[in-house]
Amino acid sequence: MAYLAPQEFVAKMIDAGESKVFMSTRDTLIRAFMAGAILALAAAFAVTVTVQTGQPLVGAILFPVGFCLLYLLGFDLLTGVFTLVPLALIDRRPGVTAGGMLRNWTLVFFGNFAGALLVAVMMAIIFTYGFTEAPNAVGQRIGTIGEGRTVGYAAHGAAGMLTLFIRGVLCNWMVSTGVVAAMMSTSVSGKVIAMWMPIMVFFYMGFEHSIVNMYLFPSGLMLGGQFSFMDYMLWNEIPTVLGNLVGGITFVGLTLYSTHARTAPKRGLPAPAPAAHYAPAE
Structure with a gap:
């Protein structure tokens, strides 16, 4: 697991942010769509496991x-580009502009939403046998997740x-740590282990992830x-x-950029003491 x-x-990280700014609209949307869809399936899987076992930790x-899976496949989440793309702007990479950054964020947002929404519709069909009966226990x-995390707030x-x-x-904080963790190793096993830890923390703690919510809340409305919908958005x-x-x-x-890419000058070391001079013995 080379580190x-x-x-x-x-x-x-900076190189990745730069490449995303210049990526074509087609590729940006495809990668964002697939990322949203795969993460939505993982969310449906985790909720199913939690309901069936009664153990939220198992789902997390x-x-x-x-x-x-989505990061090994090279797909993009909004949460990841929020962290990576600004670094290319701060680093003054040629051609990287605030407009290019906002374009990337916008495309990834809508791509993620479309992918998550498709899975929400598919899973709602499964949970209700094509909307012909009441939702099952998972649905x-x-x-209830949608209610508690909208009107509950x-x-x-x-x-x-x-x-x-x-x-x-x-x-x-946790999810982007997972994004960065994938870059810490050159092996698949090393990447997976490093990504797994912070993602498990965020999910078990019930923190709010914009793309997971793009699945949970539209799905909740259907179920x-x-x-x-306005409760969900606002x-x-x-x-x-x-x-x-x-x-x-x-x-x-x-934090990573400021201390590892633009490291502050080291503090000066004290000057060495002058060598002692001894008179030759007579």
């Missing part, structure tokens, strides 16, 4: 399989919004959740996206 030094994988341990659980007003935002920040998706942005760039991107 790369921080200076090496931070250089890879298994959820990272989707994250690992009912997804509906709204019931607390500004304090609920602050809690939601902070959960978004903490989420992408009878007692909340509206009391989850928008604040979560903002929290994910702050968490990824602040606690992962900028």
Whole structure:
């Protein structure tokens, strides 16, 4: 499991951010669509495991399989590009502009949403036998998740919004650490082990991930959740996206960049003491 030094994988982070800015619209959308779809399937899998075993920890341990797969396949999540692309701008890579960064973020957002929404429709069909009967136990659980994490926050007003935002920040602190962890090793096993740990933490702790929510909440609406699309956008998706942005760039991107790519000058060492001179013995 060959390990790369921080200076090496931070250089890879900047290079990755630069390449995403210049990626074609087609490729950006395809990679974002597939990332959203695979992560949505992993979320459906984790909720199913949690409901069937009654053990949330088991679902959290298994959820990272989707994250690992999508990054090994070279697909992109909004949470990842929030961290990587700004580094290319800060590093003043030629041709990288704020407009190019915002273009990438926008395309990835809509690609992720489309992929997650497709899986939400497919899974809702499975949970209800094509909308011909009430949702099964897993479908009912997804509906209650949507209620608790929209109107549940709204019931607390500004304090609920602050809690939601902070959960978004903490989420992408962990998720972006997983993105970076994939660059720490040159072997598949090393990448998977490094990615698995922070993703498991975020999922078990119930932090808010904008792309996971692109699956859970539209799916919840289809499965009878007692909340509206506007509840979802105002009391989850928008604040979560903002929290994910702050968490990824602040606690992962900028910290690693500032200390490993733009390391501060070392403090001066004390000057060596002058050599002692001894008179020759007579």
